[in-house]
Amino acid sequence: MIDPALDVPALSTERGGRRPIVVLLVDDQPFICAALGLLLKSESDIDLHCCVWPVNAVALANQIEPAVILQDLVMPDIDGLTLLRSFRSNPQTAATPVIMLSGNDDAASRARALAEGAQGYLVKLPPKAELIACVRHHASRRAGVSDTLDLTVIDGFREAGAPEFTRRLIDQFLDEAGARVRTLNEAAGRADAAALKATAHSLKGTSMIMGASRLAGLCAQIEERATAAPDEDVVAALLSEIDREFVRVQHALAAQKETFVQR
Numbered sequence: 001m002i003d004p005a006l007d008v009p010a011l012s013t014e015r016g017g018r019r020p021i022v023v024l025l026v027d028d029q030p031f032i033c034a035a036l037g038l039l040l041k042s043e044s045d046i047d048l049h050c051c052v053w054p055v056n057a058v059a060l061a062n063q064i065e066p067a068v069i070l071q072d073l074v075m076p077d078i079d080g081l082t083l084l085r086s087f088r089s090n091p092q093t094a095a096t097p098v099i100m101l102s103g104n105d106d107a108a109s110r111a112r113a114l115a116e117g118a119q120g121y122l123v124k125l126p127p128k129a130e131l132i133a134c135v136r137h138h139a140s141r142r143a144g145v146s147d148t149l150d151l152t153v154i155d156g157f158r159e160a161g162a163p164e165f166t167r168r169l170i171d172q173f174l175d176e177a178g179a180r181v182r183t184l185n186e187a188a189g190r191a192d193a194a195a196l197k198a199t200a201h202s203l204k205g206t207s208m209i210m211g212a213s214r215l216a217g218l219c220a221q222i223e224e225r226a227t228a229a230p231d232e233d234v235v236a237a238l239l240s241e242i243d244r245e246f247v248r249v250q251h252a253l254a255a256q257k258e259t260f261v262q263r
Contacts, residue, residue: 021046021139024066026057026083027101028075032124036070039128046135054078062092067139069093070122073102073109081116088117097138108234111221115237148245149252153211170253173210177203181246184222188235196235197226212249218242 023046025036033050040048049064051057054075061069069087073080080100087093099120100113110121119138122131157166180203187195204219222238225231 020044021068021135022064022066023048023068023070023135024051024057024061024064025049025070026051026054026075027070027072028052028054028077029072032072032101035125036131039125039131040135043132046132054083057083058086058090058093061087061096062090065092066096068135069096069098070101070135071098072124073100073113081112084113084116084118099134099138108231111225111231111234112237114221115218115234115241117241148212148214148248149256150211150213151256153209154256167257170210170257173206174250174253177206177212177215177246177249181242184242185239188232188239191232193226193230196230197223200226207249210249210253212245212253215242215245215249218245 023040025033025048027033027050030050030052033052037048037050040046049060049066051060054072054077057071071080071083071087075083084098084100087096087098097119098117099122100110100118101122101124102109103124105123113121120134122134125131126134154166157169180199183199184196184203187193187199200219200222204216204223207213207216207219218238218241222235222242225235225238
């Protein structure tokens with residue numbers, strides 16, 4: 001279902017006991033809203049709401065509570081990354097997946113958007129199948145699995161019946177990961193591309209094992225960017241987000257560790 005009224009959404013209703021996937025599109029061009037609306041028209045479980053005035057986007061998101069936000073990267077009234085930070089600092093949208101839309105696939109812009117907290121990056125207009133798959137994927141993660149910690153990994157340890165081993169594994173990971181985060185920052189400070197790449201690769205691997213999916217993704221970007229002459233601004237932005245994400249992972253794993261104690 002597509003909401004035809006720009007910036008004046010109709011509230012979604014329950015369907016068959018399930019709330020439809022509410023998607024907020026923020027783009028100053030009505031044409032883009034119409035085009036994405038056409039791509040999603042056949043999807044009865046997706047409600048698309050369009051906002052062509054970016055200054056109203058956060059308030060509108062608070063009203064409709066979207067499962068996914070699609071947001072233009074370049075807009076005349078507000079910088080796309082500034083709006084992304086506004087979504088991230090707003091309590092009601094802090095954990096809402098934001099997918100950036102851009103007219104070109106610029107690697108530096110993609111890296112900065114992901115470092116600022118975007119969960120995805122699409123070149124507009126994306127193919128219909130890619131758009132729908134992206135929306136459904138991130139909506140399902142929002143509903144059941146944290147981007148910071150894939151709880152299915154911890155559940156797997158729990159099902160294996162090894163609580164003491166898992167607690168030790170969490171402690172070991174946090175100690176080693178903390179040291180590697182420090183090493184990443186030190187390597188960047190002395191422009192040591194080889195150490196940056198090797199450390200990011202190691203941290204990516206252990207993060208994937210522990211289900212810290214977003215931390216692993218950020219490390220993968222560092223690893224990819226750690227060439228002979230990496231873009232210092234992009235690397236710095238990614239490292240800042242790795243620092244923040246590692247704190248989130250620490251809190252998430254500490255909470256999961258407590259569940260093993262309680263059981």
